Amino acid sequence: MRGHRCSTCTRVETESDTDSDSGTMRCISCKEYYGRCDAGTCKECYEEASETEEELKREIDDLKAKVAFLRFWSPLDHHITHRSSAGPCFTDVVLVASSDDGLPGTASSVPVPAHKAVLASRSPVFKAMLENEMEESRSGIIKISDVSYDVLRTFVNYLYTAEACLDEQMAYDLLILAEKYEVKHLKAYCEKFLVSKLNWDNSFVSYAFAHQHNAKHLLESALSLITDNMDKLTKREEYMELVEKDPRLVVDIYEAYLSKQVNTAALKDSSSKKP
Amino acid sequence: MRGHRCSTCTRVETESDTDSDSGTMRCISCKEYYGRCDAGTCKECYEEASETEEELKREIDDLKAKVAFLRFWSPLDHHITHRSSAGPCFTDVVLVASSDDGLPGTASSVPVPAHKAVLASRSPVFKAMLENEMEESRSGIIKISDVSYDVLRTFVNYLYTAEACLDEQMAYDLLILAEKYEVKHLKAYCEKFLVSKLNWDNSFVSYAFAHQHNAKHLLESALSLITDNMDKLTKREEYMELVEKDPRLVVDIYEAYLSKQVNTAALKDSSSKKP
Structure with missing residues (x-):
């Protein structure tokens, strides 16, 4: 109470x-x-707010129904459920994960079936690749390099359903694919997940990763976390590694820290001048 | 103020x-x-309500982005925009409107291109038709009877985008197609529109239509409107027509009216007994 x-x-x-x-x-x-x-509020505003809340909830229900309608069954689900019956689902292309090790017969070589229309609708890169009668369009095989079968499968599934079950590693891997194939919605989805998992331990890895893959939201969040803990900065092993590997990124940290200090000082200054 | x-x-x-x-x-x-x-409320509840509203708005934004991602470009847009270049959009089936008059060379005979995968994903009827290697699947031509080209075009477009520009006639025509091909989301969409357009003038047409096409929500709304205006009922031309054509529907009106009267009487009775 x-x-x-x-x-x-x-x-x-x-x-x-x-x-x-x-x-x-x-x-x-x-x-x-x-x-x-x-x-708090008068009765009239309370009633208005309650009506607004009901309207917003109705809009959410409508949008959820729309998502359920537009959401595709994935050919992967179909593939697995009907593997024995091999029922048709009208796929016209397969994606194949090819690791650098190039070992044949690994799980990586299992092809992931898909529809050209879906791939082209979700990714401008696939669209250009498939519409321009390139090798992939003629052969019906799209090779995706440096990716495991599991990641490729999750990637394709997302293109059909806008859903993925993420852990940190999967989010990193999917973000790379989303960046490469310009699937903005997936990139934002992964970035949001990674920001929610940010902590002091993974802040350096996240920071360098975000920089490499142009993930601005994650970059800012990681940078903010790091500059909040400058007293512990130079003691970290990753700090020394980053100085060696990519000193420009370390300079960015110091610049962000300096800018934060200047802002804080200006804020203090203006508040102390108030009557 | x-x-x-x-x-x-x-x-x-x-x-x-x-x-x-x-x-x-x-x-x-x-x-x-x-x-x-x-x-109205205390400050704490006001703040909680404001937070809830913000959360709901964020959820709406997320869902809208998801809809935009899952929403297909329609091959019709593609067809029209790129008619001259005839760019590929990987369609593997066409739908053809066939009116009963069967006149060749009318606008009705323009085929509407589509993807088997999309049709099968949105409609269990198309799914069964296409997966079971029926005539339509082999020929790649699906004939849709008793429908104009415009309605068919709007129908197919809805299957890709979950959107349609409706007027009353289009809503009636699309609801019939939605019922026939079991596209529940479209049926609900048309029904909602028709309920919003209900008035005394169209109440009889809507009532009979709703009954014929199993549109429960529209049926109830029309029935409620009619039983609210029983004094004007028997003077209407449509009333006499309905008595001639489908007296069972007229009986339903009287039964609904009677049931409403009994409920109102019971309500009055219980409120007059209050101390």
Whole structure:
């Protein structure tokens, strides 16, 4: 139970919502009593806000139904469920994961079936590749290099469903593919996930990764986390590695830190000058 | 400017939100002054409600992005834009509108290109038709009877985009197709539109149509409108026509009216018994 006793009013508050002379009112929403200093909105605004909330919820239901309608069954689900019956799902292209090791017969070589129309609709890179009668369009085989079968499968599935089950490694791998094939929605999805998983331990890896793959939102978040912990910076092993490997990135950290210090100083300065 | 002067409090309300002894407070949301009797929520609930609203809006933005990602470009747009270049969009089937008049060379005979995978994904009827190697699957031509080219075009476009520009006639025509090919999302979309356009003039047509095409939501709304205007019922031309053509539907109207009367009477009865 929450208390709404006013801490600054001197009036004695009696817990009654009918006594118009008392200092308390009863909240329409939580039904708790509160004092004048804890007053929120008038009744009219409360009712308007409730209507708005209902409207927003209806809009969400409509959009969810639209997503469910537009969401494709993935040929992968189909592939697995109907593997024995080999039912047709009208695929006209396969994607094949090719690792650098090039070992034949590994799981990587299992082709992932897809539709040219779906690939072209989701990725401008696939669109150009398939519409321009390049090798991939003629052969019906698209080779995706440096990727495991699992990542490729998850990538293709996302193109059909806009959904993926992520862990950090999968998010890193998918973001690389999303960047390469210009699937903006997936890139944003992975970036959001990685930002939510940011911590001091993975901040350096995330920072360097974000820089390499042009993930601005992740880059800013990682940079902010690092510059909040400058006292621990130089003690980290990754710091030394980064100085060796890519000193420009370390300079960026110091520049961001300096800029933050200047801003904080300006803020302090202006607030101390207030009457 | 809205006024929130309390009409039942006897206290003299001074318009100041700093005077803690006065009877007025200032609404956090609309910034107007209000009396105790117009009080809505406490500050904590107001803040929670604002957070909830922000969260719902973020969810809507996410869902809209998902819809934009999953939404297909329609091969029709493609067809028209690139008619001269005849760029490939990997369609593997065409739909042809065939009117009963069967006149060749009319606009109806222009084939509408599509993808088997999209049709099968949106409609269980197309799925069965195409997967079971029926005539349509072999020939790559699906004939849609009793429909104009415009309606067929709009129908196919909806399967790709979940969007359609409706007027009443288009909504009727599309609902029939949606019913026939079991495209639930489109049926609900048309029904919602037709309910929004219901009025006394079209109530009979809508009622009979809804009955014929199993549109429950539209049926209930039309029935409710008709039974609210029973005094005008028997004077309508459509009433006499319906008695001739389908008396069972007229019986349903009277039954609904009777049931409404009984409910209203029961409600009055229970409220008059209150102390």
